[in-house]
Amino acid sequence: MMRAISLSRPSLLSPLFQTLNSLLSLSCSGRILPAPPIRVPSAPYSSDSTAYEDVPGLESLPKLFVVQPRLRPDPILQAKLNEALCLANSLEEQRDGGFGVDYSDKDVPNHIVVQNPSAKGHKARADTYFGLGTVENVKIQLNLLESKRAWGKPVLDRVALIIEIFNAHAYTKEAKLQAELAALMYKKSRLVRVRSDDGRYTFGFDGEAEVVSARGRGSGGRGFISGAGETELQLQRRRISERRKILLTQVEEVHRTRALQRASRKRRGGSHGQGLPTVAVVGYTNAGKSTLVSALSDSPLYSDDRLFATVDPTVRSAVLPSGRKVLLSDTVGFISNLPVQLVEAFHATLEEVAEADLLVHVLDCTAPNLEEHRSTVLSVLEQIGVSKEKVDDMIEVWNKIDNQEGGMDGDEYPDDAEDGQASEFSGEEEDDMASEQSLSAGNNQADSSDAYELSTDNVEAMDDAKDDYTDGCLASEDDRNPLSDEDGSFVPQKTTDAQQIQCSNESRHSQVDQSGPHVKTSALTGVGLQELLQIIDERLRDQDDKVKAKYVVERSAFGQKWRPPREEETAVAV
Numbered sequence: 001m002m003r004a005i006s007l008s009r010p011s012l013l014s015p016l017f018q019t020l021n022s023l024l025s026l027s028c029s030g031r032i033l034p035a036p037p038i039r040v041p042s043a044p045y046s047s048d049s050t051a052y053e054d055v056p057g058l059e060s061l062p063k064l065f066v067v068q069p070r071l072r073p074d075p076i077l078q079a080k081l082n083e084a085l086c087l088a089n090s091l092e093e094q095r096d097g098g099f100g101v102d103y104s105d106k107d108v109p110n111h112i113v114v115q116n117p118s119a120k121g122h123k124a125r126a127d128t129y130f131g132l133g134t135v136e137n138v139k140i141q142l143n144l145l146e147s148k149r150a151w152g153k154p155v156l157d158r159v160a161l162i163i164e165i166f167n168a169h170a171y172t173k174e175a176k177l178q179a180e181l182a183a184l185m186y187k188k189s190r191l192v193r194v195r196s197d198d199g200r201y202t203f204g205f206d207g208e209a210e211v212v213s214a215r216g217r218g219s220g221g222r223g224f225i226s227g228a229g230e231t232e233l234q235l236q237r238r239r240i241s242e243r244r245k246i247l248l249t250q251v252e253e254v255h256r257t258r259a260l261q262r263a264s265r266k267r268r269g270g271s272h273g274q275g276l277p278t279v280a281v282v283g284y285t286n287a288g289k290s291t292l293v294s295a296l297s298d299s300p301l302y303s304d305d306r307l308f309a310t311v312d313p314t315v316r317s318a319v320l321p322s323g324r325k326v327l328l329s330d331t332v333g334f335i336s337n338l339p340v341q342l343v344e345a346f347h348a349t350l351e352e353v354a355e356a357d358l359l360v361h362v363l364d365c366t367a368p369n370l371e372e373h374r375s376t377v378l379s380v381l382e383q384i385g386v387s388k389e390k391v392d393d394m395i396e397v398w399n400k401i402d403n404q405e406g407g408m409d410g411d412e413y414p415d416d417a418e419d420g421q422a423s424e425f426s427g428e429e430e431d432d433m434a435s436e437q438s439l440s441a442g443n444n445q446a447d448s449s450d451a452y453e454l455s456t457d458n459v460e461a462m463d464d465a466k467d468d469y470t471d472g473c474l475a476s477e478d479d480r481n482p483l484s485d486e487d488g489s490f491v492p493q494k495t496t497d498a499q500q501i502q503c504s505n506e507s508r509h510s511q512v513d514q515s516g517p518h519v520k521t522s523a524l525t526g527v528g529l530q531e532l533l534q535i536i537d538e539r540l541r542d543q544d545d546k547v548k549a550k551y552v553v554e555r556s557a558f559g560q561k562w563r564p565p566r567e568e569e570t571a572v573a574v
């Protein structure tokens with residue numbers, strides 16, 4: 001029988017599990033990679049078709065099955081599905097700073113598109129998220145009809161999957177610590193009553209075992225207000241709180257060490273007292289940040305097509321055209337609806353960004369939802385406390401310009417994954433109403449809050465709710481696609497249906513005046529890199545000028561010795 005599993009590393013990476021990823025938040029963004037072919041299987045899943053088994057060295061990797069809620073319009077469905085598949089394929093544990101298997105060797109994970117569970121009047125279910133009809137479909141696909149449990153597999157939603165990837169990719173002690181903290185905070189908000197292997201009821205992470213009930217079904221009591229589960233829950237909560245305290249102390253230590261390192265970097269670099277400026281390279285995951293930092297600093301950094309290839313922050317030095325030396329800081333990438341737990345837990349790392357002298361925002365200009373990527377990054381920057389002045393001064397880089405021709409918009413996705421095929425898995429479910437209307441912001445948010453409600457129904461007794469985290473929607477989902485115009489430059493596409501998918505905080509960035517990139521680059525071929533260095537040089541010089549001007553003003557105002565006015569001297573003499 002399957003044991004309840006924990007989200008903490010490396011349990012989910014066990015080859016024993018076929019991990020079922022229910023990517024629920026309807027929030028993945030567009031194309032990340034040179035898009036893998038989107039394959040919606042028409043025949044029931046069979047273990048023969050397991051993607052990993054065919055490739056030598058892949059036998060030990062987790063097996064993943066992606067369940068993607070249906071989205072409208074279709075290009076958005078394809079973009080989200082693609083990102084979900086990339087996320088699923090990115091889940092692999094690092095060893096010695098690298099991965100055992102080339103990302104490009106991996107096949108697309110098995111997946112199906114199912115009905116959106118948030119149709120009117122239908123609440124997502126605690127145990128399966130989807131309704132019975134969809135569950136049946138998924139069950140057939142998993143070929144697990146004998147299972148007593150609905151699916152018999154651990155279910156990860158998108159947030160859990162991202163956290164798990166962070167856990168798996170973290171290499172340094174600092175990153176591991178922060179990833180564990182994020183997983184713990186997430187887990188704490190999702191404790192539900194589950195049946196353990198020996199048939200006893202306990203509390204654990206939803207998806208670890210059969211979810212017994214959101215209201216204590218099976219125990220004969222009303223929730224866990226009464227009954228044996230109460231003590232169990234308290235025990236689980238206490239364990240989580242204790243571990244969390246320890247981790248927080250250690251993260252605080254990391255925080256202090258980082259601050260000291262920053263101060264020492266400043267001191268070391270200062271031939272004229274101004275210190276070595278730090279330029280933080282930020283951007284959506286897979287935009288090419290690490291590749292760009294490598295190219296600019298001429299020192300190789302790990303880069304990969306997998307999402308969140310970089311979890312450990314790195315600093316490299318580079319020389320600007322003026323001869324000035326700068327530090328380039330490569331850090332974790334962002335993603336739409338970045339789990340709030342990650343932002344919190346990675347505070348020490350992300351502080352490097354907030355403290356940097358200058359920001360370079362790298363965008364993958366071939367992404368069909370470039371505008372969404374941009375607003376996601378702006379949202380996260382705001383979230384981590386980057387000042388408006390710094391955001392205004394940020395250099396925007398459109399990377400992968402060499403790939404621009406190969407950019408794929410929604411129309412180019414294969415036909416077989418379009419409407420008709422998708423409805424093959426969605427039209428017949430008797431309890432999964434079709435939700436043909438476009439997803440509105442309300443709908444989108446309702447999804448996350450529903451999921452939260454479900455998972456916390458059993459956790460009414462939690463008294464320290466202030467420490468809990470919901471799957472907060474951090475990013476807006478504006479989807480203005482970049483299209484190449486005739487002369488090869490990029491222009492924003494006119495508003496699409498996809499723009500209806502928005503998060504409430506999107507309006508915060510509607511003011512940001514962004515007419516285009518400051519520079520277009522190819523980190524791979526070197527195009528635009530010199531220009532970028534030039535712009536960095538100029539920006540830093542402008543900053544120096546501002547500092548100097550301020551210094552001069554302050555000196556002239558306060559630099560001279562104060563003397564009393566003459567009249568007063570006269571008065572004193574008298």
Ligand SMILES: Nc1nc2c(ncn2[C@@H]2O[C@H](COP(=O)(O)OP(=O)(O)OP(=O)(O)O)[C@@H](O)[C@H]2O)c(=O)[nH]1
Pocket residue numbers: 283284285286287288289290291292302303304305306307308309310311331332333334399400401402403521522523524525
């Ligand atoms: N064609 C093309 N590919 C690029 C370019 N820059 C980066 N890539 C590729 O894009 C993929 C992602 O690059 P990374 O540098 O790892 O991206 P990142 O932004 O650091 O990604 P994370 O660390 O996962 O957030 C890799 O496969 C790179 O080879 C570019 O200018 N052109």
Ligand SMILES: [Mg+2]
Pocket residue numbers: 289290291302303309310331
């Ligand atoms: Mg990277």
